[in-house]
Amino acid sequence: MSSPGSSIISALGAGSGVDFIKLADDIAAASFAGQRNNLTSRRQSLEAQVSAAAQLRNALTSLASALGERIRNGDLAPRGVVANPAVATVSVAPGALPRGTFSLEVSALASAQTLVSAPLASSDALVGEGTFTLRLGTVDGTSFTPDAARDPITIAVSASDTLASLASKINQASGGAIAAYVASGTGGARLVLKGREGAANGFVVEATGMGGGPVPGDLEYLAWAPGASAPPLQSVARDAAFSLDGVAMTSPSNRVTGLPGGFSLTLGATNVGAPTTISFGGNSSALSAVMGDLVAALNDITAQVNELAAPLGGPLGNDNGARALRRSLAALAGEVVMPGAAAGAPRTLGDLGLALNRDGTFRLDAARLSRALEDQPEAVAAMFTTGASGVFATIDRFVRANSSIGNPGTLGGSLTRYERELAASDARLGKIAEQQEALRLRLTREFTASERRVAAAQSTLAFLRQQVDLWSARER
Structure with a gap:
């Protein structure tokens, strides 16, 4: 960086023979090299820790989000079957648990x-x-x-x-x-x-x-109004009429909602005198699939923890939040999912087949899950809702407990701390740069003044030598 002092020194011919501009730069840089190198090294370490903590935190939140979406879209709800599918189709709202069978007789469709x-x-x-x-x-x-x-x-x-x-x-x-x-x-x-x-x-x-x-x-x-002489309507507006278990009902639309247990019907045909049956059963294949996906997702998180929080070389090797996450993962299979479950009914994730291996990874105990689905299908289905209890609520609490930015002992708290320390390091590096520049400018001014004095002394010396030479010539 040039300065007024550099141009003055050049104009004076650098009489001392020393490059004071470079000397000022080198002295200023050397004066703060130790602090700058330490902060740069610390900053690189913090960037790695921020990246690792953010990666794990994103993996956790993605797990909760994906599981919640699976439950909310209704894929895991009990499946309804209409014996005569031409009469109606049935759907179940996410989180609803209709039970038993119903008799359906449709006498009129809405039009x-x-x-x-x-x-x-x-x-x-x-x-x-x-x-x-x-x-x-x-x-x-x-x-x-x-x-x-x-x-x-x-x-x-x-x-x-x-x-x-x-x-x-x-x-x-x-x-x-x-x-x-x-x-x-x-x-x-x-x-x-x-x-x-x-x-x-x-x-x-x-x-x-x-x-x-x-x-x-x-x-x-x-114009048109109903009357004896008016052209007939092509179709008349009317409500759907049907009976469910012998109870007469009407609906302004063929899409009927608010039925017992949270199921809905889409009426398609009448069946007067020939009632059909609606029955519900657990969606065992979908529940088994989501448990398999949950095990795979937890193993992916475990692998990331093992890599990023490795005692030797891992950026989170000495991080309290990462250690807390390890403990939470190890305890997950024993977490009570349904605190109000009846005696003998599944209560924990372990009861749904989630098992922990000795190396900290997870596996799905398919036999245990199958027994639960066969013996307690309704109790298992009740665990896959979006209520205050259930698999989603348990995983959501697990994620929130480990990613909360307000708790310094969690992964989220660690991320906040590393980001704060990284910002402080950047601010300190900026301050050092200012101090280094101030020192460089001060040294340049001092060296410029010294160069002026050296140049003046050299000029005086040259004049004296000239006078001595003249005196010496006259004496000869």
Whole structure:
């Protein structure tokens, strides 16, 4: 780095013959070399510790996240089977545990009202200026009962609107309550209006045109209300009707939720007079698979701990958080998963086949897991929920206990400490750089002043030598 002193020394011709600029740089660097080297070495060690602790902490959080996702997506829930699959399909909500069998008889499927208008020449035919209104409610035979809780859907129709543009306006204004499209057939183009499933989603069409009456080209031509002379509906809005174990029920949709034990049905056909059976069984294959995956994930974490926390050469070889993680892993098989389990029912991860080898790795005791699935299928299924007790809750507590940044004795606490020490090392290196530069500048100023004095002395010496030479010449 150049300075005012360096240019002055160059201008003076470096009369002393010494490179004071390099000398100042070398002295300043040497003065702080020991501290800088120690901090640099410590910083490299801290970076390795931060990386190792973060790697283990991420492995732990990934384990909890993956297990939670497996349980929440319902893959491990009991499987429901409908004896006549054409009548309905069954699904179970994550964490739900429906039990036993149910009788199902469907007498009616939910349907949506479908209305087809009188024909026009084409989809580009003008419908006439005016106001087009859809009122929602219940259509029952020749009567209509409006739903006071829902506002009418009112659409302004211009003189340039066609059957196709009117359908587009209906779709935009209804927000999905009514779907509209134009169907062109042998009799011309017709406006088709379809509501949502359920008896409460019927509708009527009110149209106020320019006074021409219900003729093509006047908006009133598209109006509809139930009555003896009204065109019949293509389908009527109605609720699904069914009985479950002899109890009559209705649903506005063919998707029926809130059933006993947390299962849902999607109705597909009626079976009046021929009830079908819904039964539930444990999902043994999925539960065995998730236990196998859990063992593999724990062994992966164990391998990382053995490498990163090795007593010789491991960046976390003397880390309290890593030692605590080892202890937690060793105790995991004995962790009580279901504290309120009945006598003889599985309570621990060990009861589900999680076993610890002598070298600290894990294995799956398939025979023990199979016995639990055969003898206590419902109790095992209850362990795989997202509640306060269960396999996920146990693994989640294990992960949180070892990754908490607020506890200095955990891996998370170690990571926080290493990051804090790394930041302090960076700050100290920055301070040393400032001090080194300040020393270099001070030495440069001092050497510059010395060089000036040397140059002045040399100039005086040269003058004196010149005078002596002159005096000597005169005397000769």
